[in-house]
Amino acid sequence: MRRVLLSTAIALWGSTILADDQALLLGVERYANLDRVNGAADLADAESGLKAVGFDVKTQINGAGADMSRRLTAFVGDLGGAERVIVGMSGAFVTDGGRTWLLPVDATDPILFGLVGAVSLESVMRTMAATPGQSLLVLGADRSANDRYGPYMRDGIGTLDIPNGLTVITATADGAAELLQDLAEPGADVMALVRANSRLSAQGFVPDSLVLVPEDVTPVVAPAVPEPTENERAAETALWEGAQALDTADAYRNYLRRYPNGIYVEQADALILEITTQPNRAERLAEDALDLSRDARRDIQRDLALLNFDPRGIDGIFGPGSRAAVTNWQQENGFSQTSYLTLEQINQLDAQAARRAAELEAEAERARAEKEQLDRAFWAETGAQGDEPGLRAYLARFPDGSFASQATEQLSVIEEGKRQAAAAEDKTAWDNATEANTEASYRTYLQVFPAGAFVAEAEARIAALNAPAPANDAAIAAEDALGLDGITLRLIEARLSQLGLEPGKVDGGLDEDSRRAIRNFQEDRDLSVTGYIDEQTIVRLLADGFQALGRN
Structure with missing residues (x-):
């Protein structure tokens, strides 16, 4: 889009002076929350041509509701005594069927009673009706009234109740921009332009001929704008820096009013749009x-x-x-x-x-104490007796318990003792079964030696082979995804050791002792018990660690 603004006063010469003629150009192309309306901002390209033939032109491109309201107020205030009036409006329109509004750049999905900052076409047409026969409203909209916003609102321009003497031209957004540029030519006939272009349609007052710029008007060529002096540039930069310091839409608008063709115009426009449309920017x-x-x-x-x-x-x-x-x-x-x-x-x-974290650690400590009490009581009734049935009963109930290592060692001694005392044939069969270490090999042993010395051990090993794996592939993958480095692993083991969970050597190796400590930690804290680190486990470990260190 070209945005051409004339900041110098226009002095017209020729046989006709068009005094008090008024024009208003409102174009919204880059909506914050709605689809872009391509070409809507090109209305501004007609500004210089209309000014050159004597129109006082007020332009607002990509304006928020407050910006368009101020522009409309200024336009209406200058309408008194105007002989000719041209209004161009392009962008996203909505209608309830009988009324139509142009939406501002900060509009959200419109609802019937939520059109904050929208411009009412009916209000604009009423103000233009004071100049019958010489008032032209050009509307640029790329979409028809089809898409609905709830039960009462839909996209596009609805049925217009056009006052007497007002001509309304509807077109696409780019068609509206082209028409406004063409009709600024002296002697241009609006009706002839409409008849020559199938993309344009006329409503309301539709005479055979409508010329808003007489043929004998001589357009003014804008004088070259002199380069600003060093002091002028410094003053502009100072005002811009002040606007940036305030960082408000009003501050940037103040800069644009003072320097409509300034160095920072595009930045100011972009920041106004960001401020007025971005939620929670501050x-x-x-x-x-x-x-x-x-x-x-x-x-x-x-x-x-x-x-x-x-x-x-x-x-x-x-x-x-x-x-x-x-x-x-x-x-x-x-x-x-x-x-x-x-x-x-x-x-x-x-x-x-x-x-x-402190509450969770206290809960974990209570769970650990209760578990330890149960562990010791169960050991006293089973494994502490030192016999094989008691030791196996304890390990079945507390495989990672406080006495698990002791029970395992004692069972090894018992097995070795039985091996030494067993008959050679029984011993050989058992050695063969353990070498194969399969459920089938242990069941074969049981069939051949139903009263053998290793029956209890064979049954225990079959149960172990059929037991669910301590951790599944998902748990392993979850730990791998964390990408824990050696330092973090050592911190984890150190924290487990600090909690009295006996992870073994603090070396970042995560051996079976470490896995058992992790399982106990997870069980105490009602986490998924896998023996592998996941996100919740490391959150609790670190949180517990911060608490232990007196984090504030």
Whole structure:
């Protein structure tokens, strides 16, 4: 789109002076929440031509509701005594069937009683009716009234109740822009232009001929604009920097009023659009100013997860999952639901997470104490007796219990003793079965030696072979996906050791002792018991660790 503005006064010469002629150009192309209307902003290309033939032109491109309202107010205020009036409007229109509105750039899906900032075509036509026979309304809309917005509103231009003497031309957005440029030519006949273009249609007052710019008018060639002086550039830059410091739509509009052809016009337009259409912009900028590191963002995600607001990953990147979690947390805590955090909110979130971590650790400690009490009591009744049935009963109930290693060692001694005392044939059959180490080999042994020395061991090994795997492929994959490095693995083992879960040597190796400690940790905290690290396990481990270190 070309945006051509004349800032110098226009002095007309020729045989006719068009005094007090008024024109208004409203085009909205880049909607924040609706589809783009290609070519709607090209209405501005007609501005210089209309000015050159004496029209006082007011133009608003991609305006928010407040911008278009101010432009319309200024236009209506200057209409008194106007001999000719031209209005061009292009963009997204909606109708309830009897009334039609042009939507501003910040419009959302329209509803009948929610058209904030929209421009009523009926109101515009009533103001133009004061100049019958010399008033032209050009409407550019690319879509017909088909798509519905609820039961009462639909897209497009509805049936217009056009006042007497007003000519209304409807066209596509680019067709409207071309027509407005063509009719600024001296002697141009609006009706002839309509008849020559099938994309244009006329309603209302439709005479055989309508010429709004007499043929004997001489268009003014705008004088060359002198380059601004160094002081003028400095003044403009100072005003622009002041607008940036305030960072409000009004500040940028003030700059545009003072420098409509200035250096920073495009930036000002873009920022006004961003401010008027982007939700929670101020809150986003305030969070950006905190300059949160990736580690700080991970801490926030971990806090949210501890409080059951799932951020969909603890990676230090605030994507849709994290923003949704923040929004839900804000709602529960009485804050505005912006999805962006303030320092006060971060501190409150951190305090809540620390308190929750302490509560969870206390619950885990109670569960561990209860489990240890049951463990010791069961051992006293079974394995402490030192016989094979008791030891096996204990291991079946507490495979990772406090006395599991002791029970396993004692069973090994018992088995070795039985092996030494067994008959040679029985011993040989058992050695063959253990070498194969299959369910079939142990069942063959049981069939041949139903009263053999190794019957209990054979039955135990068959049960072990049929027992579910301690961890499935999904648990292994979940741990692998975390990409835990050696330092983190050693921290995990150190924390397990600090909790008295005996993970073995703290070397980052995660051997069977470590896996048993992880299973106990998970069981105590009512987590999925796999012996492998997943996201919830590491959140709890780190949270417990922060609590133990006195995090505040």
